[in-house]
Amino acid sequence: MVRLIQAQPYLKTADPMPMLRPPDLVEVGDEGVVVELRPRNMLAVRFRRGAFLLAADQVAPVA
DSSP states (O other), X not given: OEEEOSOOSSEEEOXXXXXXXXXXXXXXXXXXXXXXXXXXXXXXXXXXXXXXXXEGGGEEEOO
16 A cells, blocks of 8 residues: 655546546545556556556555
């Protein structure tokens, strides 16, 4: 599990054909599960409202 630690200007879906979504779908502090590791230090994280691509430095592990 990881927690979002940085606000996003937009969110990119983790679908095979990614789309940009508004940033209000995930708030800072929301917790999600890493479902896939992507190239260039990117993670696919499933939150309550969908799965999104995030840089690894934008999330922190939940203790």
